[in-house]
Amino acid sequence: MEIQYDNFLHYSTRLLMSDALGDIYVELSKQKSANSRFMFTRALLRKHKMLVTTLDVDIEYNHPILSTSLRQNGNAFFKAKLYAVAADMYTKSLTGSDPSAECYALAMANRSAAHFHMGQYEHCLEDARCALVSDNYPSKLTYKLYERAGHAERMLGLFERAKESYAVCLTRLDESDMSAETKRKFKVAIEMVAAECEELMAVQKRTMKTSAVEHLVGGKNKNIPALSAFVELKMSKNMGRGVFATRDINPGDVVAIDEPYICGPFSNTTSVCHYNGCLKFEIALLRCPKCFLVYYCNKDCMNKDYKDGHHLECPIMHLIKSTPGITKINQLAMKWFLKAYIKMGLKKYYSIVDNFSESKIDPITRGFDEIGQYKSDNFLTAYSLDCNENKISMDVLFFFNCIAVDMLHYLTLSGLIIPECYIGTVGASLVRILTVLDLNSRKLNVNAPSVSYRIDRQLSTPFALTLYPTISLFNHSCDANIKRSGEISDRIRVMKAVQPIPKGTQLYCTYGIMFHIHDKESRQRVCNDRFNFKCYCEPCIKNWPTFLCMEIKLSTLNILNSSMEDTVASECIKFVEFSELVEPKDHVQHLNYLYSFIKLLYANVRRPFRLYEDCLKMISNAHSISTKNTISLYEHP
Numbered sequence: 001m002e003i004q005y006d007n008f009l010h011y012s013t014r015l016l017m018s019d020a021l022g023d024i025y026v027e028l029s030k031q032k033s034a035n036s037r038f039m040f041t042r043a044l045l046r047k048h049k050m051l052v053t054t055l056d057v058d059i060e061y062n063h064p065i066l067s068t069s070l071r072q073n074g075n076a077f078f079k080a081k082l083y084a085v086a087a088d089m090y091t092k093s094l095t096g097s098d099p100s101a102e103c104y105a106l107a108m109a110n111r112s113a114a115h116f117h118m119g120q121y122e123h124c125l126e127d128a129r130c131a132l133v134s135d136n137y138p139s140k141l142t143y144k145l146y147e148r149a150g151h152a153e154r155m156l157g158l159f160e161r162a163k164e165s166y167a168v169c170l171t172r173l174d175e176s177d178m179s180a181e182t183k184r185k186f187k188v189a190i191e192m193v194a195a196e197c198e199e200l201m202a203v204q205k206r207t208m209k210t211s212a213v214e215h216l217v218g219g220k221n222k223n224i225p226a227l228s229a230f231v232e233l234k235m236s237k238n239m240g241r242g243v244f245a246t247r248d249i250n251p252g253d254v255v256a257i258d259e260p261y262i263c264g265p266f267s268n269t270t271s272v273c274h275y276n277g278c279l280k281f282e283i284a285l286l287r288c289p290k291c292f293l294v295y296y297c298n299k300d301c302m303n304k305d306y307k308d309g310h311h312l313e314c315p316i317m318h319l320i321k322s323t324p325g326i327t328k329i330n331q332l333a334m335k336w337f338l339k340a341y342i343k344m345g346l347k348k349y350y351s352i353v354d355n356f357s358e359s360k361i362d363p364i365t366r367g368f369d370e371i372g373q374y375k376s377d378n379f380l381t382a383y384s385l386d387c388n389e390n391k392i393s394m395d396v397l398f399f400f401n402c403i404a405v406d407m408l409h410y411l412t413l414s415g416l417i418i419p420e421c422y423i424g425t426v427g428a429s430l431v432r433i434l435t436v437l438d439l440n441s442r443k444l445n446v447n448a449p450s451v452s453y454r455i456d457r458q459l460s461t462p463f464a465l466t467l468y469p470t471i472s473l474f475n476h477s478c479d480a481n482i483k484r485s486g487e488i489s490d491r492i493r494v495m496k497a498v499q500p501i502p503k504g505t506q507l508y509c510t511y512g513i514m515f516h517i518h519d520k521e522s523r524q525r526v527c528n529d530r531f532n533f534k535c536y537c538e539p540c541i542k543n544w545p546t547f548l549c550m551e552i553k554l555s556t557l558n559i560l561n562s563s564m565e566d567t568v569a570s571e572c573i574k575f576v577e578f579s580e581l582v583e584p585k586d587h588v589q590h591l592n593y594l595y596s597f598i599k600l601l602y603a604n605v606r607r608p609f610r611l612y613e614d615c616l617k618m619i620s621n622a623h624s625i626s627t628k629n630t631i632s633l634y635e636h637p
């Protein structure tokens, strides 16, 4: 099996070097419960001194005299209008100073001014914001930073934000040591630019596109509010629980609108707010002034995150980032654990995870609350999602236990107090959280122009990792009949039917593998290696050919209903003409035509059939640009 975890051999190699690897996997498999597996692993890592003993990191930077002199050199270059050289000097000054010291904040502020003069408004904002969160920036100069931030925002077209910055600037004027007359003139100038922003905002509003609001077909499901009323949960022999249609569902129908239970940044992204549930894009985020590793769109998110657990996570961020496994999953697991633990308190958290026993629950009602509701914002719903804890091999399970031991140990060093009698259960819960995320977490990508402020800065990479508990109920098919709709950066995820789904049929999404692109062997390998299951979808069972080997012409072999042959043949000719004439960006305007064509083929042609797959692709692509992210989650007509 291909291992996708970083540093997978980290723990086993260290044990091997201490001559202690022995029969560890056999011993682990003998442990009767998840708690005892965790305690066994913890004892082993402790015995072989594999746990860190201190949170201290050796960073040698605090040369205030050198820093100050470099900054003063920078100021001289700045005065001579040599802004690039000045910025370089300020950077050198920053390198030598303690991030919590005044000289650091001053160098940052001065560099923001240099960036402004070079027309680098995004960098200017980044630096200005960084100086503003410092407790040591002189308050008599704060108005200047807000003025500069406002100017940079105005240049970037962020008029509303600029107006806010100017407003704060005016409130900080009293702290300045300007003369009364200078202050008066300064105030008039700021009020003028703020009024200009107001006018530009009005123009922006007039030219903004109106957004569509999505609704679940048939309204909300009574028991699973993020799903449509036209579906139900049912068990199937090969796939466990799954979502089935209780009425005919048409292409374009919305079948799920889900919000993440938990979400976090994808690796070191610095353009999206790290606070769970925000994920707002910003040009210049605020950095946590202590760990410098977490970014926020504003102070409110920073404060909320601190309360949700960042105060415990902050001193150990550098350790979490270097823990083996998948860093972003480890980080998300830590976030999830702290959020739940802090919200519920130790006793309640302990009792919930201790009472949870997957084997004792009816699989169909797993994750439902006491009043029969399955809600994506509920801890137990997310916690009871399908995970591979009982399917993964012992070496992988040992690896996850080691990560959980490390993470819990960091937390105790960071000040979390967990009595010894609770450690086994709490540690085992962390292993479960890690495995749930490993199977169910999804990437949130970005490649849409609307999330990038500059055309030349368009991104196409994952920016967040998320867990959607209701969408995780959908099983996979290499021929998905539902797909996500809207921009791929939308936090609220909308799933729409892309094919007809007759009553009684299962709704399938894709876990990233599609029959028309990947052959059966490679699909089965990914399902097995990445998700630990053997795929039982129709294309796998019937070994459907990939796109290039697919039937392209109509014949008696693929026509299901001979009385419809002529109609289907003439519609196919029209469709080919359509594909040649209409550009992909315009398919969205022809969705009703595409829906009717795919319905005609679904009823009359045996699959796989090339034109059906072409039409399916067009529908999926059109869905990905046909909606915008103003979606009301729990409101239906």
Ligand SMILES: C[S@@+](CC[C@H](N)C(=O)[O-])C[C@H]1O[C@@H](n2cnc3c(N)ncnc32)[C@H](O)[C@@H]1O
Residues within 6 Å of the ligand: 238, 239, 240, 241, 242, 385, 386, 439, 440, 472, 473, 474, 475, 476, 477, 531, 532, 533, 534, 535, 536, 537
């Ligand atoms: C995200 S969960 C889907 C919901 C899950 N069936 C449940 O009972 O809650 C993923 C798991 O469903 C099963 N599964 C999903 N798609 C499958 C497929 N095409 N063939 C076989 N099993 C599948 C596998 O056990 C997989 O680990």
